Amino acid sequence: MLYRQRTLETPHGDLETPVLFPVSNVGKRSSDNTPAYADQIPDLRTAMVNARAIRQREPQWERLLDGSSLRQEMGVPDDTIVFADSGGFDFHTETLDTTPEKTLETQIRIDADVFGTVDLPLSREDRQAKNQRRINESIQYALAASDAHEGDSLLFASVHGHDPETVRNSIRYLDRHGDFDGFALGSLVPIRTDYRKTTKLILAARLATDKPLHVYGLGGLVYQPLLLYLGVDTFDSSSFIRSAGNRNYLIPGFGGREMHRIEGLEYLPCPCPVCGPRTTEAVRADRNLLVQHNLWALTIELRRFRYMIAAGEDIESYLELRFQGNDVTHRAYRMAKQQVRRLA
Numbered sequence: 001m002l003y004r005q006r007t008l009e010t011p012h013g014d015l016e017t018p019v020l021f022p023v024s025n026v027g028k029r030s031s032d033n034t035p036a037y038a039d040q041i042p043d044l045r046t047a048m049v050n051a052r053a054i055r056q057r058e059p060q061w062e063r064l065l066d067g068s069s070l071r072q073e074m075g076v077p078d079d080t081i082v083f084a085d086s087g088g089f090d091f092h093t094e095t096l097d098t099t100p101e102k103t104l105e106t107q108i109r110i111d112a113d114v115f116g117t118v119d120l121p122l123s124r125e126d127r128q129a130k131n132q133r134r135i136n137e138s139i140q141y142a143l144a145a146s147d148a149h150e151g152d153s154l155l156f157a158s159v160h161g162h163d164p165e166t167v168r169n170s171i172r173y174l175d176r177h178g179d180f181d182g183f184a185l186g187s188l189v190p191i192r193t194d195y196r197k198t199t200k201l202i203l204a205a206r207l208a209t210d211k212p213l214h215v216y217g218l219g220g221l222v223y224q225p226l227l228l229y230l231g232v233d234t235f236d237s238s239s240f241i242r243s244a245g246n247r248n249y250l251i252p253g254f255g256g257r258e259m260h261r262i263e264g265l266e267y268l269p270c271p272c273p274v275c276g277p278r279t280t281e282a283v284r285a286d287r288n289l290l291v292q293h294n295l296w297a298l299t300i301e302l303r304r305f306r307y308m309i310a311a312g313e314d315i316e317s318y319l320e321l322r323f324q325g326n327d328v329t330h331r332a333y334r335m336a337k338q339q340v341r342r343l344a
């Protein structure tokens, strides 16, 4: 097992890893917004924001330029640890509408603790040559950010590759030529159902350097235990919002279940502060409650894993049980286990 725990120092305090950064759609229209969770979930003093989106929402950006703080805008405590990615996943066009310097300026202005470098995600459909160009450009953007970056915030180089060799080489190259506090592996969301490939890429990144590793976009309920097992330090997810939008109720160990399929049940099987005291009907009727429960579900999964470690339990047996209910993810875990054991 490659699971690891460490403490990262950030401007807003120590960050105990492994940890989830819930995606915060700060400033978006209210139906898409992330409800306040920091008060309710004490071990989630973290948030993932999109630097480019924040800069593009003019009224909000004006307020930030006028001295309002991002944490005020988000309604979260001042010591919330914020990871600001560049917003690379929106870049579907050929022309980049930001620069490493502009992104850095935004990240500094919003007082983020972890900066993700500007990156051009790969597409599964795109041809090899185009993806290769994107990989190289992302490397150049990361090096430009390294040159321009100063201060205590952590700089994570965003890395892409759809084969382990490329991921490994990119990280080693960046480690040699730039000054980075960690690495962030992207472009996995489009291939996430290919567990074998995804696992291999994460392993390649994990073993290419001892520095902290973030994985973009895969911190949902199903992947989270795999990421922990592979020793990923930080991860993010918006699945709790998206699932709620689809009226999906996340259940650790099972995944998402459609709310309308849950019939004849007065109370849900979850003891979180949202579901515990409420009827199924009440949770079903309120999307915000569903988002909050879903975030609790992610937190509970993480807490359970931490508990199994603290109690000295056999993690591989635990994960066998964990993934038993789903053939696809069970096979995925088995593959990960084989790959990890081969390293031993």
Ligand SMILES: [Zn+2]
Residues within 6 Å of the ligand: 270, 271, 272, 273, 274, 275, 276, 293, 294, 296, 297
């Ligand atoms: Zn719940």
